[in-house]
Amino acid sequence: MNADSILERGPLLVRDWLVSFLPEPARWLAGSLLAITAVIVAFASLFALLTLIERKVLARVQNRPGPNRVGIPLTKIRLFGLGQPLADGIKMLTKEDIVPRSADRVLHFLAPVALLAFAILTFAVIPFGRHLVPVELEAGVLYFFAAGAATELAVFMAGWASRNKYSLLAAMRALAQLISYELPLLLSVVPVVMLAGTLSTTGIVERQGGWTFGLLPQWHVFTPWGAAGFAIFFVAALAESNRSPFDLPEAESELIAGHLTEYSGFKYALFFMAEYFGMCALCGMGVTLFLGGWQAPLSFLAFIPSYIWFGAKLMTLLLAFMWVRATLPRLRIDQLTRLAWKFLVPLALVNLGVAAFWSLSADWTGAVRLTRWLIAAMLLAGPFVLLGRKLTAGLAPRIYRYAT
């Protein structure tokens, strides 16, 4: 599609039209505020919708209808339970906010606020469309992970400020998990930065443009190192956003919801909001880094505006997250850390080497290109099989003993 067509530039035109009512000095500020408002409104409503979609998807997998009672208030119209998020929000707002007597009041209050603030900050550098990136930074990828790294601090604050042994223990476990998986997450991104030669998110998306044979996309995920990197990124992102099967931090059945034990009312809702925001941001980053960002999947589909493609890819990844949650049981803490340190980190390092090979063999032409592809795939498959065997050596098959 033409980069300057009316549909592509639509959101920008609306912004410029709205801003044009203001005097010149206030325009820049108003434009920024509009972008911030748009991001927050869009993702807050997506959050509301996602809570419903998630429950519906889980219900569908478990062969039950899911929430389907709440519709439009004061009528008999149910609309598949579309009113559920609204009802949940009202419930959370009207619930009593309990702060334990011996809790550290300031930190207890600050923890959810800090978590949400940092989660929202990460949206700033994601290119939502061809012209739609809230802040263009030269070191955008670095900014994203810097803002994300601060969430660990908020989890610790929540656990410590509650003055509850379950909260503190769970917070320490959550930190161990977050720090462990930060490493494969960052290492899986390094090849992308290396091959694209830039830390800017828009630059990385533009590098994935163009078509093989005039039809097929050139996204990073379609190269051997990109596929491996995306797999590592996906697993690490699941763990970083506390999603099942890595949802140990809140583990309702073992740690009575972990660092959230002493939270109630809207503070509790804020934690969940931050979690969903973090999930959306990580999925958005995954789309940007590996799945071609706002680029269309096939050349003749490029007439659909770029932001719609971004949204479709984002929703696909989010649904994949839900699918994983519905399918896999929760890992134990030792299995969790073993997977990160003994499998994902070495594999990510191998992937770095493969990316270096890919970069050095970029000038291979003709039929040798296929050999290049095969060599890179073999270089990854070998360590994958060996590491996987070593990881489960002596541990599988697992024998389950039941209490009699």
Add this chain to the structure above:
Amino acid sequence: MMALILIALVTLASAAAAMLLRNLIHSALLLTASWAGLAAFYLWAGAEFVAFAQVLVYVGAISMVVLFAVLLTRPPQPMPVTPPNTLGRALVALITGGAVLGVFIGAIVSSPLPATAAPAPTVSVKQLGLELAGRHAGALLIVGALLTVALLGAVVLAATDREPVGASLDDVRGRPPGTPLQKSGDAP
């Protein structure tokens, strides 16, 4: 200028509060806030890359190391009691503080400042990366090794002041009923 003063105030105030508070966790968190203030200063000065690296490394990682160190190490039992506000302490504090202040003032006075404002150098992230991985690769590796050694040292410190697990278990099993679990030390 207004922004710089605000950033400096926040950074210095949180650093001062981190020193003055008795609660170690509060101190650690305020120290983190002070590091974040430094990152804001870098951002104000136009050093984008350094600012994000500061947040990633200090606010994200080093703060965690500090918090883990605080939570995993135990204060020596019993706590050494030093009388507060003695003349000796005040003297030592004055001498140390004065020495540091002297070094700083000396450095500021002796460094030549250009009379006219020099144009801000524009360094792209790519240039920074090439410099770091080329000319200064050795320094980068040394810093990495240093941090790893520091981390390992912290782990050793945290691990060695614990009693052997088997012995304490035997103590618990062998004790006559009715006696307290431990005679001294921390609460069970």
